[in-house]
Amino acid sequence: MKKRLGIILLFTLLFIGFIINWGYSYKKGLEEAYIPIAKEQSLPIIFSEKKVFERSEFALDYLNMPIDEAHQRTLDSYYNNRAYPGAPPSIPHPLIKGERGMGGKACLQCHQNGGFTDKFNAYAPVTPHPEMINCRQCHVAQNESSFFKETTFKKVLFAQVGNNSALPGSPPMIPHEIQMRENCLSCHAGQAAPKEIRVTHPDRINCRQCHLPDTRKVVDSNIFTRIKNTKDE
Ligand code: HEC
Ligand code: HEC
Ligand code: HEC
Ligand code: HEC
Numbered sequence: 001m002k003k004r005l006g007i008i009l010l011f012t013l014l015f016i017g018f019i020i021n022w023g024y025s026y027k028k029g030l031e032e033a034y035i036p037i038a039k040e041q042s043l044p045i046i047f048s049e050k051k052v053f054e055r056s057e058f059a060l061d062y063l064n065m066p067i068d069e070a071h072q073r074t075l076d077s078y079y080n081n082r083a084y085p086g087a088p089p090s091i092p093h094p095l096i097k098g099e100r101g102m103g104g105k106a107c108l109q110c111h112q113n114g115g116f117t118d119k120f121n122a123y124a125p126v127t128p129h130p131e132m133i134n135c136r137q138c139h140v141a142q143n144e145s146s147f148f149k150e151t152t153f154k155k156v157l158f159a160q161v162g163n164n165s166a167l168p169g170s171p172p173m174i175p176h177e178i179q180m181r182e183n184c185l186s187c188h189a190g191q192a193a194p195k196e197i198r199v200t201h202p203d204r205i206n207c208r209q210c211h212l213p214d215t216r217k218v219v220d221s222n223i224f225t226r227i228k229n230t231k232d233e
Contacts, residue, residue: 051182052207055126055189058113062189062202071116071123072195075161081142084156086177088138093120095141103135114192123192128183161196164214173214184208 045053081089096106110117110124117124132138159175166173187193189202204210 048178048182049206049208051128052184053205054183055185056205059185059189059203059205062185065191067195067198068116068123068191071121071191073123073125073192075158075194075196078194079155079158085158086180090142091136091139092142102133102137103139104133107135108133114190116191123190125192126186126190128181128186171210174208174211175214178213 081092108127108130111127112130114124114126116122127135161175162172164172164175181187184207185199185202188197188199190198193199
């Protein structure tokens with residue numbers, strides 16, 4: 001009798017042990033099945049398009065900004081300050097007294113975000129390239145407004161404005177190069193933007209979604225046409 005009870009007890013203990021063990025590993029198994037929430041993945045930014053978004057945080061400010069009619073720039077004065085399309089404009093104002101540096105912060109205090117400068121009675125144009133801090137490497141001060149001697153130098157024509165759409169109302173193509181001009185809002189929005197090219201929709205952010213560069217003038221597709229092999233005919 002005692003032997004039988006002992007065997008039953010042994011099996012009961014083994015059974016309880018099995019249940020406990022199984023229950024424990026089952027619970028552990030449930031824990032392991034926990035799927036962590038995937039970390040938020042940011043899409044890779046296309047390098048050549050990155051700068052389009054650089055000033056987009058100011059898009060709504062640009063949209064709601066009243067137009068200061070008295071101090072608008074025109075394309076004429078814009079072109080006047082450039083030797084050819086894409087040339088760095090000269091610095092049309094006196095440099096800050098004793099300023100001998102290459103630029104950097106001294107220039108960015110006015111040119112990073114623009115705004116009205118009482119001293120020059122004008123809005124400071126926003127620079128499309130605040131990261132190129134050696135400003136005076138490319139921008140030289142304007143000391144003379146006329147030539148010492150007349151020259152035969154003629155400016156290459158700038159691109160046309162207002163004649164770049166395929167259909168009335170369709171988005172005009174970008175008539176200029178985009179190298180160094182990736183930061184669209186810096187020239188096309190805000191008080192310092194020449195009035196002819198000041199955009200009505202700075203809030204649309206991704207400009208190149210609708211506006212394509214007009215490369216028709218640059219690419220001569222004839223170069224790429226395969227010369228026919230007369231033997232095949
Ligand atoms: C106190 C503010 C201020 C500072 C500092 C300043 N600028 Fe300007 N800058 C202006 C204003 C305002 C204009 C527009 C002048 C005009 O339209 O008559 C301007 C115009 C220019 C232009 C002509 C832009 C164009 O589209 O034609 C260039 C280039 C320029 N500045 C470069 C510089 C550089 C380089 C420095 C640093 C050495 C500098 N500026 C420092 C306010 C400033
Ligand atoms: C590597 C040469 C280079 C450097 C360095 C440089 N710029 Fe320019 N900048 C240019 C060129 C080229 C343009 C004309 C871009 C165009 O019209 O496509 C320009 C245009 C500008 C404009 C006029 C934008 C407009 O409305 O057309 C301003 C303002 C300006 N730069 C300010 C600055 C300031 C301020 C610095 C220093 C923080 C600086 N630049 C550094 C080459 C340079
Ligand atoms: C350095 C200043 C500058 C930058 C940056 C710039 N533009 Fe322009 N844009 C101009 C000027 C100036 C014109 C007038 C034509 C010319 O001179 O090339 C113009 C003309 C245009 C036009 C034609 C407008 C019309 O009515 O025909 C479009 C569209 C345009 N730009 C789109 C863009 C887009 C999109 C970007 C950004 C990828 C950009 N621009 C960046 C200065 C700039
Ligand atoms: C959803 C498409 C779309 C996007 C995004 C867009 N545009 Fe336009 N854009 C248009 C259309 C359409 C027109 C023609 C408007 C008209 O003729 O009334 C236009 C016109 C223009 C013009 C000519 C002047 C004007 O305002 O009518 C310029 C300059 C311009 N866009 C620049 C830009 C810039 C800079 C950006 C980025 C901030 C941008 N666009 C984003 C569709 C777009």
